[in-house]
Amino acid sequence: MKREQLAIFDGQYVRDHLSYPDCIRVVRDAMEALSASTTRQLLRTMIPLGSGRTFAQMPGALGEREMFGAKMISVFADPSSPGLRRHRGVVLLFEPDEGEPVAIADAEEITHIRTxxxxxxxxxxxxxxxxxxxxxxxxxxxxxxxxxxxxxxxxxxxxxxxxxxxxxxxxxxxxxxxxxxxxxxxxxxxxxxxxxxxxxxxxxxxxxxxxxxxxxxxxxxxxxxxxxxxxxxxxxxxxxxxxxxxxxxxxxxxxxxxxxxxxxxxxxxxxxxxxxxxxxxxxxxxxxxxxxxxxxxxxxxxxxxxxxxxxxxxxxx
The missing domain is CATH 3.40.50.720 (NAD(P)-binding Rossmann-like Domain)
Known part of the structure; x- marks a missing residue:
């Protein structure tokens, strides 16, 4: 079952709908799958954009017939708070049957909670x-x-x-x-x-x-x-x-x-x-x-x- 339109999960939606117990369970399963070699992924690539500025991409697939996609983020130093960095970006999700993009989620909030x-x-x-x-x-x-x-x-x-x-x-x-x-x-x-x-x-x-x-x-x-x-x-x-x-x-x-x-x-x-x-x-x-x-x-x-x-x-x- 799919949505008729691309789903957009902004930061507030992630905070409201991603509980910590659920996230712990999901991440546990994902790390088991990673070590069992049922997932597919590449090492992240990072493009320096100058002092304190980086663009990073992290592609992967949850399995041969599972969801796949990529996380794309900017990691920029916060000029108002020296020593702090913001991770802004999106997680782009595709479904495995027709290769259609189905969701875009706020990467900063997902990163905070899943880490x-x-x-x-x-x-x-x-x-x-x-x-x-x-x-x-x-x-x-x-x-x-x-x-x-x-x-x-x-x-x-x-x-x-x-x-x-x-x-x-x-x-x-x-x-x-x-x-x-x-x-x-x-x-x-x-x-x-x-x-x-x-x-x-x-x-x-x-x-x-x-x-x-x-x-x-x-x-x-x-x-x-x-x-x-x-x-x-x-x-x-x-x-x-x-x-x-x-x-x-x-x-x-x-x-x-x-x-x-x-x-x-x-x-x-x-x-x-x-x-x-x-x-x-x-x-x-x-x-x-x-x-x-x-x-x-x-x-x-x-x-x-x-x-x-x-x-x-x-x-x-």
């Missing part, structure tokens, strides 16, 4: 079952979506937020007072107390150091999505059980891993699995209570397409 959902999927698979303290590093839009998604997979009784601006951290914590969020100013101390850490920054240099972590911590590196900016040091990369959303993407664009590899600290074999392989039971995730696990999020076309397909199918009912 947090993917982190939640990885945290559910890799964090200790008794994880109780969450640390969010960053105060932007991704911090907000992660604060909505992560409590769906673990019962946190302490939620700490750190930002370069303490005032912004205080303001964000006030928004999430219902889950007990509080701002912290000492990042090293907060890191040493955390069970789950999510880095959601645009920092060019490490904000989290391996020496700060306690045994059993799970780390989600989310902020850096290409070569260059790093959020964690080589020691953290080397000491962790390193799991990526996509092995091919990590080898191409996972900044923290590439820096550690260039320094001779790790080799390609340090990427022990894709998260989909863990979800499918092909590779163990966490192997002990004291192991430090790391999930590197780069984002993937199959996540965006799966979410857009979910929105489209839901709109038909």
């Amino acid at each position: 947090a959902a993917a982190t939640a999927v990885a945290t559910d698979a890799l964090a200790r079952a008794d994880a109780r303290t969450l640390l969010i590093v960053g105060t932007g839009g991704q911090a907000r979506t992660h604060l909505r998604a992560l409590p769906l997979v673990r019962d946190f009784d302490r939620v700490h937020i750190w930002g370069r601006s303490f005032d912004k951290a205080v303001s964000l914590a006030a928004e999430f007072a219902a889950i007990g969020a509080e701002a912290v100013s000492d990042l090293e101390a907060a890191t040493s107390r955390a069970d789950v850490i999510c880095t959601l920054t645009t920092s060019a240099e490490p904000v989290i150091l391996g020496a700060w972590l306690r045994p059993g911590t799970h780390v989600n590196l989310v902020g850096s999505s290409g070569p260059g900016p790093v959020e964690a040091d080589n020691a953290l990369v080397a000491m962790s059980r390193y799991i990526a959303d996509s092995r091919a993407s990590a080898l191409d664009a996972a900044a923290e891993f590439l820096v550690a590899k260039q320094a001779g600290v790790v080799t390609d074999d340090h990427i022990v699995a894709e998260i989909g392989e863990v979800l499918l039971g092909r590779v163990p995730g966490r192997r002990s209570a004291d192991e430090i696990t790391l999930y590197k999020s780069l984002g993937h076309a199959v996540q965006d397409l799966a979410v857009a397909a979910h929105l489209y199918r839901s709109s038909l009912s």
Whole structure:
């Protein structure tokens, strides 16, 4: 069944119709399919347009007889907020029977929600079952979506937020007072107390150091999505059980891993699995209570397409 006209899902529609539990389920299925090789996709291509300006394309197909399409976005620095970037664009969805375009969805809102959902999927698979303290590093839009998604997979009784601006951290914590969020100013101390850490920054240099972590911590590196900016040091990369959303993407664009590899600290074999392989039971995730696990999020076309397909199918009912 198809609409008679091209469906347009703007940002407000995505926010209103894409629930976090549904998105977590959709992304989990998509990452399993990616690692099972039932999807088809290419590495993203990025066209530099000058300082702080990039155009990126991420094509893919959810299966041989499934929806296909592409995410196309501009990644521009926000001149009013140095260090912040906006991801504006669309997800274009085609149906598999006649190859007809059926939907265009706001990519910025899908990216915000599905990235947090993917982190939640990885945290559910890799964090200790008794994880109780969450640390969010960053105060932007991704911090907000992660604060909505992560409590769906673990019962946190302490939620700490750190930002370069303490005032912004205080303001964000006030928004999430219902889950007990509080701002912290000492990042090293907060890191040493955390069970789950999510880095959601645009920092060019490490904000989290391996020496700060306690045994059993799970780390989600989310902020850096290409070569260059790093959020964690080589020691953290080397000491962790390193799991990526996509092995091919990590080898191409996972900044923290590439820096550690260039320094001779790790080799390609340090990427022990894709998260989909863990979800499918092909590779163990966490192997002990004291192991430090790391999930590197780069984002993937199959996540965006799966979410857009979910929105489209839901709109038909």
